[in-house]
Amino acid sequence: MTSAGTNGAGSGPIGRGASVTLSDLEKTYDRANAVAKAVDGVSLDIRSGEFLTLLGPSGSGKTTTLMMIAGFETPTAGDIAIDGKSVVAMPPYRRNIGMVFQNYALFPHLTVEENVGFPLKQRGVSKAERAKLVAEALELVHLPGYGARYPRQLSGGQQQRVAVARAVVFKPRLLLMDEPLGALDKQLRENLQLEMRRLHADLGITFIYVTHDQEEALTMSDRIAVMNDGKVAQVGSPEDLYDRPDNRFVAGFIGESNFLPAIVRDLEDDVVVAECEGTLIRALCPGRPASGEKVTLTTRPERLRFADANQAGTHPQNRLSVTVTEAVFAGERCRYMLQAGDGTSIVLKEPSSAAIRRRAVGERAEIAWSVADTILV
Numbered sequence: 079m080t081s082a083g084t085n086g087a088g089s090g091p092i093g094r095g096a097s098v099t100l101s102d103l104e105k106t107y108d109r110a111n112a113v114a115k116a117v118d119g120v121s122l123d124i125r126s127g128e129f130l131t132l133l134g135p136s137g138s139g140k141t142t143t144l145m146m147i148a149g150f151e152t153p154t155a156g157d158i159a160i161d162g163k164s165v166v167a168m169p170p171y172r173r174n175i176g177m178v179f180q181n182y183a184l185f186p187h188l189t190v191e192e193n194v195g196f197p198l199k200q201r202g203v204s205k206a207e208r209a210k211l212v213a214e215a216l217e218l219v220h221l222p223g224y225g226a227r228y229p230r231q232l233s234g235g236q237q238q239r240v241a242v243a244r245a246v247v248f249k250p251r252l253l254l255m256d257e258p259l260g261a262l263d264k265q266l267r268e269n270l271q272l273e274m275r276r277l278h279a280d281l282g283i284t285f286i287y288v289t290h291d292q293e294e295a296l297t298m299s300d301r302i303a304v305m306n307d308g309k310v311a312q313v314g315s316p317e318d319l320y321d322r323p324d325n326r327f328v329a330g331f332i333g334e335s336n337f338l339p340a341i342v343r344d345l346e347d348d349v350v351v352a353e354c355e356g357t358l359i360r361a362l363c364p365g366r367p368a369s370g371e372k373v374t375l376t377t378r379p380e381r382l383r384f385a386d387a388n389q390a391g392t393h394p395q396n397r398l399s400v401t402v403t404e405a406v407f408a409g410e411r412c413r414y415m416l417q418a419g420d421g422t423s424i425v426l427k428e429p430s431s432a433a434i435r436r437r438a439v440g441e442r443a444e445i446a447w448s449v450a451d452t453i454l455v
């Protein structure tokens with residue numbers, strides 16, 4: 079167990095993390111006479127001690143948002159408050175924020191110890207205190223005894239851990255990370271994802287993490303803000319976003335989704351009844367669409383089942399007739415491409431079992447799923 083961050087110098091165990099409030103944040107870059115909004119009205123309340131991830135495709139404004147919080151970019155409009163106090167006019171070094179970037183950005187000519195101690199030296203911390211804090215930070219990232227090495231003598235994963243140690247050595251209350259695992263291979267990335275979570279729990283400070291990798295975001299975050307085109311498309315827990323996407327972008331960007339075109343026929347409390355392929359499908363719906371309105375229903379491939387398969391204890395209400403167009407055995411599950419009446423393609427993923435009959439291409443079938451797994455987007 080390492081817990082250098084929890085009993086080190088500085089504040090007590092409560093409220094160790096900063097809260098961050100973004101209000102109508104905007105950043106416009108001038109590009110050869112045309113103006114482009116990199117960040118377009120982002121409002122977010124990031125809680126003290128939270129692990130919040132900005133998730134979105136390349137160019138959606140994640141880095142620009144992070145750079146404005148850090149103070150390296152100035153907002154065109156809007157406000158950034160840390161612990162309730164606006165920091166827009168405050169230079170980066172006074173915000174006391176730790177930062178980790180994708181390209182490790184270690185100083186190649188400095189040892190690990192000197193790299194990690196650098197922010198302390200800048201802050202005028204004494205040599206003896208520096209040695210103690212550096213040792214604590216290296217222990218925290220599981221690299222005790224690596225102090226005398228140079229960055230080139232470390233693997234990519236180790237270099238990134240040194241970068242994390244350097245970012246937290248001065249005990250910031252907020253850590254910003256921009257795709258810190260982006261350059262690492264899959265296995266190492268997965269290990270470090272778990273380490274980042276542990277580090278977050280050990281330190282108890284606020285993390286704002288940037289990634290374009292939805293699986294990484296789902297694994298690590300308390301909450302995720304999905305960004306698209308400079309705006310927040312939805313913010314919520316991983317479960318919220320996966321089970322109750324607000325819109326088509328989020329449904330398509332996080333996990334795999336089926337999209338079924340339908341026409342609203344009726345409303346029953348919080349359930350909408352829509353016609354799809356001549357069949358009535360029920361879906362959860364936060365709004366109140368009008369009868370006759372054209373809508374899209376979404377559902378996850380692993381929530382669909384063949385209607386005649388064993389469904390102990392479940393009574394899925396939604397059903398649709400389909401034809402199997404593709405059947406792929408993928409070890410732990412079978413993946414089927416299905417076609418509904420008018421040509422709508424549907425993906426169904428079934429956990430594999432020797433006891434379940436596999437479907438053949440060309441076979442007619444009925445699929446079934448529950449209303450709770452059907453969302454109107």
Ligand code: ADP
Pocket residue numbers: 107108109115116117134135136137138139140141142143
């Ligand atoms: P992300 O990190 O999500 O990939 P960025 O915040 O880097 O997105 O970029 C958002 C948009 O702003 C992109 O269209 C990008 O080309 C543009 N952009 C970013 N930085 C600059 C800059 N310094 N000058 C001009 N345009 C920029």
Ligand code: MG
Pocket residue numbers: 140141142
């Ligand atoms: Mg970026």
